Amino acid sequence: MLSIRNLQASVDGKPILKGLSLEIGKGEVHAIMGPNGSGKSTLAHILAGRDGYQVTGGEVIYRGKDLLDMPTEERAREGVFLAFQYPVEIPGVSNIYLLKAALNAVRKHRGEGELDAMDFLKLVKERMKLVEMDEQFLYRPVNEGFSGGEKKRNEILQMAVLQPSLGILDETDSGLDIDALRVVANGVNALRGPERSLMVVTHYQRLLDYIVPDHVHVLAGGRIVKSGDRSLALELERRGYGWIEDELRATGS
Amino acid sequence: MASGTQNLDELIGKEYEHGFVTELEADTVPPGLDEDVIRAISAKKGEPEFMLEWRLKAYRHWTTMREPAWAHVHYPPVDFQAISYYSAPKAKGEGPKSLDEVDPKLLETYNKLGIPLKEQEMLAGVAVDAVFDSVSVATTFKDKLGALGIIFCSFSEAVRNHPELVRKYLGSVVPYTDNFYASLNSAVFSDGSFVYVPKGVRCPMELSTYFRINAQNTGQFERTLIVADEGAYVSYLEGCTAPQRDENQLHAAVVELVALKDAQIKYSTVQNWYPGDEEGRGGIYNFVTKRGACRGENAKISWTQVETGSAITWKYPSVLLEGDNAVGEFYSVALTNNLQQADTGTKMIHIGRNTRSTIISKGISAGRGQNAYRGLVKVLKGAEDARNYTQCDSLLIGHRCGAHTFPYIEVKNPSAKVEHEATTSKISDDQLYYCMQRGISAEDAVSMIVNGFCKEVFKELPMEFAVEAQKLLGISLEGSVG
Ligand SMILES: Nc1ncnc2c1ncn2[C@@H]1O[C@H](COP(=O)(O)OP(=O)(O)OP(=O)(O)O)[C@@H](O)[C@H]1O
Numbered sequence: 001m002l003s004i005r006n007l008q009a010s011v012d013g014k015p016i017l018k019g020l021s022l023e024i025g026k027g028e029v030h031a032i033m034g035p036n037g038s039g040k041s042t043l044a045h046i047l048a049g050r051d052g053y054q055v056t057g058g059e060v061i062y063r064g065k066d067l068l069d070m071p072t073e074e075r076a077r078e079g080v081f082l083a084f085q086y087p088v089e090i091p092g093v094s095n096i097y098l099l100k101a102a103l104n105a106v107r108k109h110r111g112e113g114e115l116d117a118m119d120f121l122k123l124v125k126e127r128m129k130l131v132e133m134d135e136q137f138l139y140r141p142v143n144e145g146f147s148g149g150e151k152k153r154n155e156i157l158q159m160a161v162l163q164p165s166l167g168i169l170d171e172t173d174s175g176l177d178i179d180a181l182r183v184v185a186n187g188v189n190a191l192r193g194p195e196r197s198l199m200v201v202t203h204y205q206r207l208l209d210y211i212v213p214d215h216v217h218v219l220a221g222g223r224i225v226k227s228g229d230r231s232l233a234l235e236l237e238r239r240g241y242g243w244i245e246d247e248l249r250a251t252g253s
Numbered sequence: 254m255a256s257g258t259q260n261l262d263e264l265i266g267k268e269y270e271h272g273f274v275t276e277l278e279a280d281t282v283p284p285g286l287d288e289d290v291i292r293a294i295s296a297k298k299g300e301p302e303f304m305l306e307w308r309l310k311a312y313r314h315w316t317t318m319r320e321p322a323w324a325h326v327h328y329p330p331v332d333f334q335a336i337s338y339y340s341a342p343k344a345k346g347e348g349p350k351s352l353d354e355v356d357p358k359l360l361e362t363y364n365k366l367g368i369p370l371k372e373q374e375m376l377a378g379v380a381v382d383a384v385f386d387s388v389s390v391a392t393t394f395k396d397k398l399g400a401l402g403i404i405f406c407s408f409s410e411a412v413r414n415h416p417e418l419v420r421k422y423l424g425s426v427v428p429y430t431d432n433f434y435a436s437l438n439s440a441v442f443s444d445g446s447f448v449y450v451p452k453g454v455r456c457p458m459e460l461s462t463y464f465r466i467n468a469q470n471t472g473q474f475e476r477t478l479i480v481a482d483e484g485a486y487v488s489y490l491e492g493c494t495a496p497q498r499d500e501n502q503l504h505a506a507v508v509e510l511v512a513l514k515d516a517q518i519k520y521s522t523v524q525n526w527y528p529g530d531e532e533g534r535g536g537i538y539n540f541v542t543k544r545g546a547c548r549g550e551n552a553k554i555s556w557t558q559v560e561t562g563s564a565i566t567w568k569y570p571s572v573l574l575e576g577d578n579a580v581g582e583f584y585s586v587a588l589t590n591n592l593q594q595a596d597t598g599t600k601m602i603h604i605g606r607n608t609r610s611t612i613i614s615k616g617i618s619a620g621r622g623q624n625a626y627r628g629l630v631k632v633l634k635g636a637e638d639a640r641n642y643t644q645c646d647s648l649l650i651g652h653r654c655g656a657h658t659f660p661y662i663e664v665k666n667p668s669a670k671v672e673h674e675a676t677t678s679k680i681s682d683d684q685l686y687y688c689m690q691r692g693i694s695a696e697d698a699v700s701m702i703v704n705g706f707c708k709e710v711f712k713e714l715p716m717e718f719a720v721e722a723q724k725l726l727g728i729s730l731e732g733s734v735g
């Protein structure tokens with residue numbers, strides 16, 4: 001599904017990613033953990049197509065195509081979805097309008113016709129149940145005045161409507177209360193399937209109790225420095241990141 | 254990165270869609286202006302003596318005036334002696350009695366513009382008084398309106414057939430001494446529309462006029478007069494577009510509205526004149542005086558406008574709230590792109606008691622566009638309990654454009670309540686990125702955000718016009734993101 005090979009990238013000449021490699025297979029869920037400022041969001045945005053990063057080396061192959069060569073909207077239409085760590089507010093544009101424009105753009109790209117208003121509304125309402133969101137949010141301006149938790153739910157709603165092949169969740173759990181965490185996690189789990197891969201960025205192993213990952217990676221200093229299974233997350237929870245750095249120093253890498 | 258949320262200023266600018274010139278033999282008066290030219294215009298139109306006298310008085314007054322320089326716009330001086338003040342499609346014998354008699358070339362022009370008269374007549378139920386250059390060539394639905402006593406005709410026809418109404422109301426809202434452009438218009442106005450809705454009659458359809466500047470180098474001086482008698486209602490739509498050309502073209506129209514007791518006039522404009530190329534060459538200069546008088550209790554006048562065209566726009570639709578409980582409204586979207594300059598706004602003059610006014614102004618600037626809102630709310634001494642609410646929002650797209658707000662408030666009665674709110678926002682790169690990450694192209698994202706910004710104004714437009722306005726904004730903004 002996604003193959004990141006020796007990716008190097010910088011912002012304003014400052015190197016952030018320093019040779020990052022990661023393979024995500026079809027249907028797999030990968031958790032990315034790592035200290036603040038280690039480059040997790042940077043990775044997510046480079047994959048999603050945000051401007052302002054200079055890729056200085058390496059490559060990213062998504063479903064056999066050079067992902068970094070594709071324009072941002074093209075990537076989205078091809079099924080790359082980023083649930084933002086900080087969702088953006090768009091005053092004046094209703095949530096439902098954005099959803100419809102997005103879905104129709106994606107459908108058009110897939111050669112499917114636009115959904116009519118009735119079918120669209122039916123679809124959206126059904127997906128809203130997944131994240132237990134109230135219908136009133138459809139008619140409010142995109143993320144404007146939403147609480148932190150409501151914004152995160154809204155991201156997952158968009159993902160549920162757009163049905164991407166690769167979902168990148170950047171700290172979707174932060175800012176969620178305990179019940180909301182469960183609800184959102186259930187929503188994400190409902191979207192798991194053999195055709196959909198997920199990259200879940202989180203600081204807390206708690207989320208991984210709900211969204212059980214196939215693999216866990218530690219991103220530090222711009223590289224994946226350790227990979228393991230679920231138990232790695234539990235270990236990180238217990239011991240923090242320091243021991244990994246010690247380990248790295250010991251092996252001299 | 255291959256994507257492009259960054260360079261908002263990179264403008265591609267779609268070539269003006271309506272840029273073509275119809276080849277028609279025009280009956281044109283040589284350039285220049287003096288009393289003889291005015292006599293010639295008046296004679297060509299077969300006007301009664303009072304009309305000529307009024308024109309001459311206006312002309313004599315105009316010669317004592319100077320061009321205003323205070324608007325927040327910049328342009329090279331206009332040479333008023335280089336303009337030809339009259340141009341009419343050549344009449345073959347009598348004027349056309351129906352659309353079939355209209356010059357096919359003219360109809361073709363309208364078809365290119367996407368306003369097929371016939372289709373409109375049949376499908377939309379809109380009566381169209383089409384102004385081609387300076388003379389009306391086709392008026393439809395006259396019979397249907399006539400049965401209700403509604404007069405909807407070209408201004409010249411009104412002067413000939415209803416001189417008493419013209420004489421009574423012409424200049425009663427915008428006197429010929431009003432301002433430089435209004436005086437010039439009063440002296441040389443070519444044609445325009447006239448509407449009279451009699452007492453208690455509700456006009457059953459939207460009345461609509463399409464303006465089009467055609468003959469090269471011909472200034473356009475439209476004159477529109479709409480009178481709603483006591484308890485009457487009328488909704489009037491004005492829309493226009495012009496062919497591409499190289500010289501700047503002057504347009505100085507005057508629109509006068511008179512709403513008597515309990516009457517209501519709704520005047521909507523979608524203005525799409527050629528704005529000039531990316532360097533601002535060849536655009537239309539649009540200096541317009543639009544004013545309505547609520548001349549009786551409970552009278553109501555609403556101006557709604559969507560301005561996307563012209564190189565320079567200078568325009569302040571205003572309402573004189575004379576009668577008690579009169580209501581004035583102004584809803585405006587003004588967009589400037591490339592080198593366009595717009596200086597628009599409104600004046601609400603509260604004269605009667607308990608008069609109310611609402612101003613919603615949305616300015617959008619892209620490219621190097623400059624957009625100024627200039628509004629005056631004036632509450633006179635006798636205007637007990639007057640209320641005004643003004644909301645003035647600016648949206649900037651890119652880094653080289655500007656928005657300016659000049660609100661003036663003059664209150665002479667302490668019971669007045671005047672509220673003013675203003676905001677300025679920008680379409681951010683993050684917003685565009687967010688939309689693009691959802692599969693929406695940058696242009697669609699801009700258009701979506703802009704339409705959201707204008708929602709409050711669009712909902713005041715008649716349905717078909719609202720759709721057209723949205724399209725127009727989309728076209729006007731094409732290429733405003735890189
Ligand atoms: N536009 C920018 N200009 C300068 N530095 C930047 C910019 N964007 C990111 N950085 C830097 O890159 C590094 C990685 O940031 P990033 O947001 O990817 O970290 P993160 O792993 O997501 O952290 P967190 O866990 O706090 O969300 C940080 O040091 C950050 O300050």
Ligand SMILES: [Mg+2]
Nearest residue numbers: 040041042085
């Ligand atoms: Mg982050």
